Each structure stands twice: as C-alpha cells, then as structure tokens.
Amino acid sequence: MDFLKSGLKTVLGAPEPGQQPSVAETVERLVERASNSTLLEDRRDACRALKAMSRKYRLEVGAQGLDTLRQILELDKADNETVNYALDTLNNIVSPSQFEEEEDKPHIPMNIGDQFTEMFIKDPHNIQLLLDLLDEYDFRVRLSTVQLLISLLTNRTKDIQEIILDKPMGVSKMMDLLSDNREVIRNETLLLLIKLTKGNANIQKIVAFENAFDRLFEILCTEGYSDGGIIVEDCLLLMLNLLKNNSSNINFFKEGSYIQKMLPMFNIPDNSEEAGWSPQKVSNVHCMLQLVRTLVSPSNSAQIVSNCQKIMNNVGLLNSLCNILMASGVPADILTETINTVGEVVRGDATNQEFIGTVIAPSYPPRPAIIVLLMSMVNEKQPFPLRCAVLYCFQCYLYRNEVSQANLVQTLLPSSTDVSSLTSGQILCGGLFSSDLLSNWFSAVALMHALIDNTTQKEQLLRVLLATNIGSTPVSLLHQCTLLLQQTTKLQSKVALLMLLAQWTAHCPAAVGCFLRANGAVACLVNHTSCNEHDDNDCLLQGLSAFLLAICIHFNDDSVTNHSADSLRQLLLKRVGLETFTAKLGEVSRHELYNRAAKHPQLRVAAPADVLVDYEFCKLFKSLEGVLIQSVQIKQENAVNEERQSSEADLQQYKQVIRLQDTRLSELLQQLEALAGQAASLQSALNDSLAANSLLKDENTLLKAQVSANSLPQSQPNLVQPPDPRIGEYEARIQQLTDEVTQLTRDLNVVRESQKNSTEELEKMKKDQDDLLELLADQDLKLNEYNMKLLTMVSSIEGDNVIEPEENST
Amino acid sequence: MAYAYLFKYIIIGDTGVGKSCLLLQFTDKRFQPVHDLTIGVEFGARMITIDGKQIKLQIWDTAGQEAFRSITRSYYRGAAGALLVYDITRRDTFNHLTTWLEDARQHSNSNMVIMLIGNKSDLESRREVKKEEGEAFAREHGLVFMETSAKTAANVEEAFINTAKEIYEKIQEGVFDINNEANGIKIGPQHSNAGAGGAGGAGAGGAPPGGCC
Numbered sequence A: 001m002d003f004l005k006s007g008l009k010t011v012l013g014a015p016e017p018g019q020q021p022s023v024a025e026t027v028e029r030l031v032e033r034a035s036n037s038t039l040l041e042d043r044r045d046a047c048r049a050l051k052a053m054s055r056k057y058r059l060e061v062g063a064q065g066l067d068t069l070r071q072i073l074e075l076d077k078a079d080n081e082t083v084n085y086a087l088d089t090l091n092n093i094v095s096p097s098q099f100e101e102e103e104d105k106p107h108i109p110m111n112i113g114d115q116f117t118e119m120f121i122k123d124p125h126n127i128q129l130l131l132d133l134l135d136e137y138d139f140r141v142r143l144s145t146v147q148l149l150i151s152l153l154t155n156r157t158k159d160i161q162e163i164i165l166d167k168p169m170g171v172s173k174m175m176d177l178l179s180d181n182r183e184v185i186r187n188e189t190l191l192l193l194i195k196l197t198k199g200n201a202n203i204q205k206i207v208a209f210e211n212a213f214d215r216l217f218e219i220l221c222t223e224g225y226s227d228g229g230i231i232v233e234d235c236l237l238l239m240l241n242l243l244k245n246n247s248s249n250i251n252f253f254k255e256g257s258y259i260q261k262m263l264p265m266f267n268i269p270d271n272s273e274e275a276g277w278s279p280q281k282v283s284n285v286h287c288m289l290q291l292v293r294t295l296v297s298p299s300n301s302a303q304i305v306s307n308c309q310k311i312m313n314n315v316g317l318l319n320s321l322c323n324i325l326m327a328s329g330v331p332a333d334i335l336t337e338t339i340n341t342v343g344e345v346v347r348g349d350a351t352n353q354e355f356i357g358t359v360i361a362p363s364y365p366p367r368p369a370i371i372v373l374l375m376s377m378v379n380e381k382q383p384f385p386l387r388c389a390v391l392y393c394f395q396c397y398l399y400r401n402e403v404s405q406a407n408l409v410q411t412l413l414p415s416s417t418d419v420s421s422l423t424s425g426q427i428l429c430g431g432l433f434s435s436d437l438l439s440n441w442f443s444a445v446a447l448m449h450a451l452i453d454n455t456t457q458k459e460q461l462l463r464v465l466l467a468t469n470i471g472s473t474p475v476s477l478l479h480q481c482t483l484l485l486q487q488t489t490k491l492q493s494k495v496a497l498l499m500l501l502a503q504w505t506a507h508c509p510a511a512v513g514c515f516l517r518a519n520g521a522v523a524c525l526v527n528h529t530s531c532n533e534h535d536d537n538d539c540l541l542q543g544l545s546a547f548l549l550a551i552c553i554h555f556n557d558d559s560v561t562n563h564s565a566d567s568l569r570q571l572l573l574k575r576v577g578l579e580t581f582t583a584k585l586g587e588v589s590r591h592e593l594y595n596r597a598a599k600h601p602q603l604r605v606a607a608p609a610d611v612l613v614d615y616e617f618c619k620l621f622k623s624l625e626g627v628l629i630q631s632v633q634i635k636q637e638n639a640v641n642e643e644r645q646s647s648e649a650d651l652q653q654y655k656q657v658i659r660l661q662d663t664r665l666s667e668l669l670q671q672l673e674a675l676a677g678q679a680a681s682l683q684s685a686l687n688d689s690l691a692a693n694s695l696l697k698d699e700n701t702l703l704k705a706q707v708s709a710n711s712l713p714q715s716q717p718n719l720v721q722p723p724d725p726r727i728g729e730y731e732a733r734i735q736q737l738t739d740e741v742t743q744l745t746r747d748l749n750v751v752r753e754s755q756k757n758s759t760e761e762l763e764k765m766k767k768d769q770d771d772l773l774e775l776l777a778d779q780d781l782k783l784n785e786y787n788m789k790l791l792t793m794v795s796s797i798e799g800d801n802v803i804e805p806e807e808n809s810t
Numbered sequence B: 001m002a003y004a005y006l007f008k009y010i011i012i013g014d015t016g017v018g019k020s021c022l023l024l025q026f027t028d029k030r031f032q033p034v035h036d037l038t039i040g041v042e043f044g045a046r047m048i049t050i051d052g053k054q055i056k057l058q059i060w061d062t063a064g065q066e067a068f069r070s071i072t073r074s075y076y077r078g079a080a081g082a083l084l085v086y087d088i089t090r091r092d093t094f095n096h097l098t099t100w101l102e103d104a105r106q107h108s109n110s111n112m113v114i115m116l117i118g119n120k121s122d123l124e125s126r127r128e129v130k131k132e133e134g135e136a137f138a139r140e141h142g143l144v145f146m147e148t149s150a151k152t153a154a155n156v157e158e159a160f161i162n163t164a165k166e167i168y169e170k171i172q173e174g175v176f177d178i179n180n181e182a183n184g185i186k187i188g189p190q191h192s193n194a195g196a197g198g199a200g201g202a203g204a205g206g207a208p209p210g211g212c213c
Ligand SMILES: Nc1nc2c(ncn2[C@@H]2O[C@H](COP(=O)(O)OP(=O)(O)OP(=O)(O)O)[C@@H](O)[C@H]2O)c(=O)[nH]1
Pocket: B013, B014, B015, B016, B017, B018, B019, B020, B021, B022, B032, B033, B034, B035, B036, B037, B038, B039, B062, B063, B064, B065, B119, B120, B121, B122, B123, B148, B149, B150, B151, B152
C-alpha cells in the first residue's frame, strides 16, 4: 500500500503549517478513531464520516482505511449500523465505476477499484467475513454485503469465484438469498448470481443443485413471464449462464422437466398486435429464445440435442414457436431469432422436421410455412438477418433427412410439376437465376443442402429440365448452372454455383459426366484455376475452381470421351501444374470467411458482402482436399513413368509433323482472334437482352406475387398480409408485360441461336487449339530430347572414330 | 414424466473406486473400462418404482480427487442420500472412510441416508478388504452396507434402490421435512398432471398448472 501513500503525498503536497488539515490528515484521524476508540459511538461516527468521504477521496480512504474497515466487519458485527457504514465505504472504495465526485481528479487511476479489490481479497478470509454477514437478516447489512460482493466480482471474477468455491457453504448462502421475500434483496441477488456463475462450470453446477431453476421459474411465473419487467430478463440471463456449454446442467434441466416449464414463456396472446411489444418484452422473449437454442445448440452432444428436441416437440414447445412465426405484429428481430430457434429445434430430428413441413401459414391461399419462409429468403426487400435465418432454418429442415431432401428435389422433376401452386423447388430456381446476388447465393446453398450425402437426389436433380424459352429445347438445371457460372461476373454468384456444383458432382460420376458435357465447362474451370490474381477473393475463386476440377478428375468414370480422368489430369498438370494446384486448394482453407463459416452451421455474418462460404461446403472441402491432391499426384507419377519409357524413334517424322502443325497453328490463331471478337460483341448484345428480360421477369414475378393474395409485405417483415384488392389492375399489367416478355424472348432466341453457333465454332477452334498446343509442347520436349540424343550420338560417333583404331590395335 | 417423489443423491469416495462407473451402470446399463477422471461433478438421473410409486432419482457423481474436495462439500447439504464408495481391492480407500464420513456428517443434514458400498466385487482374487470388515464398519456407524460390481452390475440396482427405500421409509415415518427442499426431497407435480407423461404435443399449449403460482 506504500505506493498509494506516497502517491498521495505527491498529489496533495505536504500540508502547509497553519492551514486547514489536509484530506490525508483528516482521513488518518478518522481511521485512527475507527480502529482504536473504545466507544462504539465513536467508532460508528468515524465510519460514518469515512463513508461520506469515500466517494470523493477514495484513494485516501482506501489507502489508509482498508484494514480498519475489514476489522470492523469482524469485530463490530453486532452493530448493524457501524457494519453497514463499513460495508458501504468498502463498496465505494472498490467500486468498478468512476464517481461523479471524482471527475475533476484526473490523477486517480482508472483501475483504482480493481487495485483495492486485489488488496482486499489477498486474504481470502475477508470473503468469508462477507459470506458470514449474509446470514445477518438486517435489510441494510444484507443488501450492502450483496452489493459489495457484486463490485468485487465485477473487478476480479475468476479470483473470487475460486475463493468462494473453496468455502463449503459459499454458493449455498448466496442461493438462499434468492428466497428472501424482500424483493430488492432478491433482485440484487440475481445480479450477484449472474456475475458469480459467469464462465465457471463448477459454480454453475452447484447453483443448479441448489434448486436455482425452481426458484427462477417461480419468479418468472410471479412476474408474468414475457410480460414481466427487467427481473424476468435477469432470471433468464442467469439460466443462460447456468446452461451455456454445461452439458451436466443441460442434462439436469432436461431431466428435471424444466423444458415443459418454459412453455408459458412462449404464449403470445392473440391481441399482441394491439398490445404492442415493449422493448422489455422484446428483450425477454429474445432471452427465452436463446435459452431454447442453448439446449439444442449444434455444439452440444448429439444425444443431449436429440433428447431435448424430442421433449420440445412432445410438450408443444415447437408448436408454440411456430405460432410466433405465424403471428402478426411480431418485431423483426424476434421473428428472425424465432426462425433460427425453430431451425435448431428441428435440426436432424426427423419427427420435428416433418412437423414444420406440415405447418400451414394462415395466408390466402393457405401455403406451407416453409414456402412462405423461402419466399422471404429470395425477397430483396426482407431484412438481411431474416433472410439468413430462413436459410439456416431451411438447412436444418434438410439436415440428415432424406425425405425432406427428396421432397424438395421432387418438386422440380418434370412429372410432378403442379402448375397451380408455387413449390419450394421453383422458388429456389427462381432465386438461383434472379438478378439479386444474395438470392443466387441463398438458393444455390439451399439446393446444395438437398444433396448432402445423398447420391440418389444428386442423380434425380440431373433430370431437372428448365424451359428457358418458349419453344426452345429445355436445358438441364446443371447445364444452366454451368452456363451461369461462365456468364456471371459476380463473385458471390460464382462462389455459390461452384459450391453447388462441387457438392453435386462429389461422389457422383453421373453428375461429373453431365457437367463435363456442358459447353465450355472445362475451359471455364481451367481458366479460373490458372488465373493469377492475388486478391483474397480471387484466390478463393481459383481454389474453388481447382477443387471442382479435381472432383471431376477423381469421380470421373470416363464416360465423356474427350474428358476422361486422364485427359483432364494431363490438362490440369499442363495448364496449372501440381504445385500451383495444391497451393490454390490451400488458399481456400486460408480464406478468412472460410474459417469463419467452418466454425458453426449457422451463417454468422454482419454484412451481405460477407456471405460467401457455407458450413457444409467447408465440411465437404475438408473431407476431400487430401484425397483430391493424392488423386492428381499419384497418377502424375504414372504418367511420367510412361513418358520415360516411350521409345526414342522417329525423330525425322516428328520434325515434319511439328513443322506442319506450326503453320496450321498460326492459321488457327488468326481465325480464333477474329471469332473471339465476334463472340464478344454477340455476348454483350445477349447480356443486354438477358438483363432486360430478367428485369421484366422480376417485375412480372413481383406483380404476380402481389396479386396472389398473400404476397409478402414490402415494408415490414411479417410473413402474412391480407389479399390485395387491386387484382384486376395488376392482371392487365401482367398481360401487357407477358406480351412484352414473349416478344423479347423471341428476339433473344434469334440472338442466342446465332451466338450459340458462333460459340460452338469458337469452342471447337479453342479445343483444337488446346490440343495443338499440347501436342506442340510435347513435340518441343521431344525435339529437345532428340536434339540432345543426336548431340551425344554425334559426339560418341566422333569419339568412336578416334578410339576405334586404338582398340583394334590392342 | 410425472413422479411422486424426487430424491437427490450424491456419490462420494476416493478417486478410482468406481463412482462414475456405478452411476453409468445404473443410468445407462453400461460399463466403462477406462478411468475417465471426473472433474468437479457430473449429473445423472433415473426413474425407479418403490411401493408402486414412481420416484425420480437425481444423482450427482462427485470427483474423488483431493483437489475437488471443497466443491464436493457444497453438495452435502442438499442431498437426501449418499453412496459412500470404497474399492475392495484397495485397502487405503477403505481406510479413508472415516474422513469421508466426518466430512459428510459435518456438512449434510442429519437425516441424510448413507449407503456404504464396497465396489469391484468381481475382482475377488485381488480383494484386500473382507466383506465382514465392511459390514462391521457400517454397523458401527449406522450405515447400510452392500458389495457391488459396476462391471457385472451385481447389486448396482439394489444399492440405489435400497437407499431410496430407506429415504422413503423415513418420509413415511415423518422424519424428513418434505416441504423443505434443502433436504434433497421434492414432492412430484400434482396428480392433475398424471398420465400426461409421454403424451404427444396434441393439446399442449396452455400453461401447465405446475406447482408455482
Ligand atoms: N473390475 C472392475 N473395475 C471397475 C469397477 N468399477 C470401476 N472399475 C474401474 O475402476 C476405474 C475407475 O472407475 P471410475 O468410476 O472412473 O472411478 P471414480 O470413482 O469415478 O473416480 P474419480 O472420478 O476420479 O473420483 C475404471 O478403470 C473402471 O473401469 C468394477 O466394479 N469392477
């Protein structure tokens, strides 16, 4: 404490003779009286005075008085008033916050309360003194003790937790206060327990053992559950502390039938729209949702999650959550969090997944809740967090459930096209090809989740055909995705499509074959992969392309003649090289957003621009990365060996071929250049009309959606709205727009046809050129080899000529 | 699920005597051959039937290591029953019983039922503590005694159930104040809820008329 005393002197300066006694002197005198006076009244007065000074002069009072005050807690226990002054004084000294009275004293260190706390707890017995004082029934003493403990815990959480754990009845004593019938004490105790349980599993378990959940549910009940005040929030925060990452307590919570007791918290009265949501109610419900999520968090053990999920369905909690989802007037952030919660309650539990699959939204016409949710996901006007939540919920709905995965794909298959109602598949396809990037991403990822570990659906999805234009032959969904991958310049869309294609083709040779047959697919991947940009996101793109390319090699059944596993491998090695390839794959797992995504199934991003990598994709990537590198590598060695074994002949013949091909190559290059220019202009024309077309389509969809009685409201995030009366007007407008679209589609077809022709031509030329380039490189190599051989042969012949005679002579 | 009574148990005794194994055998009917040192405390639960009544057992398995002793002490007060376990193949675990008993008596409520358990009875060849010694110690200190094997499950059910029977009898005799939850006993939710046990979520939604309010 010396440093404080000396600090004090320098700050206050030595007292000048003849002047008023300095603060330090006054404090010294008071402390002296408090500790040495034989009269209780004297000591009490001294403490009262010290308390009065302790806010403005806490440095002085603390530095000189800490020991004495501590001593009073022990010796003057019998006099509540004195003890109370001492407690309040101590509380001021160690207070973690700055007092108003101190504001003009810049020399007081910011962590002064923390330093005094450290001194106070140096002797653990001091904490015992406080614990003993908790037995004192006097209101003021009890309250002040609790408050002092709160301050101490705030400053030195870990140290004091350990000290208290070491006292047999420490936690129990604090728990007892929760039953104090004086509300102020009960409420203050809640705050104390929240601090006490923070991050300490052992204390959390003791508090749970001491019937905390019973007490807390009683308080919740008397306070009116979600309609209660801040005390409800405090109760919920304490429960969250007790359960978070504490499987023993979660088990206890579940076994103690407390999940059932949560039910009344989610009763949202029908008139909630009129009643409105106070900020406190929003906080309360938010905490309750957190509580549910803590029990079924994907980071808990699978068994606990599964048990809790079953109970939540059985007792009707899932049903209550779905009611909130469908209720009107629910604030956006509550709705968002409810969607997330519903997702985690159903994740991986077939019964619960089926349950939300059958929930019908009270819309006109009635639609499955899933459909209404997906419509919000691909609706640009909905809040970003809500759209992310829907994606997560939908992912949870599909997670490890072959039935819900099959149902989604089913809605896209030709046989089942039910024109009358909107299906989840249609919404996702719409989103996939919409002009809104987030919709692209969400839809691609959602679709991707229908394919995880499900080869059947990967093959089924290959059958999906899209009628892109009236009259033209339908295009397969996979080819359309490939086309879009080549056309789009947007990172988010590209990444989404690459992830979808990778998930689709992995472990599915049929999908690989289909992908390889798509126009320009391979060229596009090779180009992406061998790109040399060094921006983080470009690296990600290159890595993902390399990943997909390698999947096409590894899961290739050689059914596409010009893209057999071996030819692709050669192409990859030649155009990219093994080292670069490996490095580019590595870039993916180094990307910041990849690492963030890999941590948790839920997409957790702050801004739309950060929506890039999906959790399940990370899992796929991790599982295949090593295999793919090996697959490319091992075969390469074989190839090298073969090459080495190739015979050394026909030098002349090669030379001739090379000469011939050289001339043909330069011819072709010229042609290619001309065609490329042509293609570029056609492409831009096509892009223009595509953009115009999609604009009209969007407008059309929007209008359609508005007309079909239950479109999504534009300004607020509610999922349901009464039917729009202006149907007639819209119908006319739609007719007009449909006509325009047809006209434009026709125009587009013409442009497309000609573009297709030239693209094909171009592709053919490109391929020829590729082949030729390969050959050329081969030839070059060989030529060198032969040159070398020739040289050695020549020299050996010359040598022979010299040596021969000598040899003959011997 | 609805129950008539809920009893809280703790399991205490030296490290390695098989406390966690006993609990696991009782709740999951499994044996865990590798010593998975308990850190702090672990919770387990199971329903049993006594006298035709459903009784829920909530069991806290404590860590035997010295370092966790003070944490363990926090659990005595609120427990209705304790299983005090030693290992019949290690005499030192038997010798430490007096210390454990002192600790328990000092921190628990006076009515706590203590069951003395000599575990690992399957390892007859390595036995260091005779069964008679265990019986004598129990008689001397007024405990119930039993030898068990968490490995073969011999007597495991009995150990937990007999402890419950003892508590149940004390309740019938009026020794336990069942309205004081600090004794480690709770009365189940009222009979209005009976039968609602595993019922599906059909009519659920209203507030259950639980004990509160
Ligand atoms: N043969 C045999 N081995 C047992 C029996 N019970 C426990 N074990 C073994 O004894 C070792 C310790 O068992 P645990 O249940 O983990 O011991 P514990 O009492 O919980 O120990 P702490 O958690 O450190 O207090 C393990 O290797 C068990 O396999 C038994 O009845 N028979």
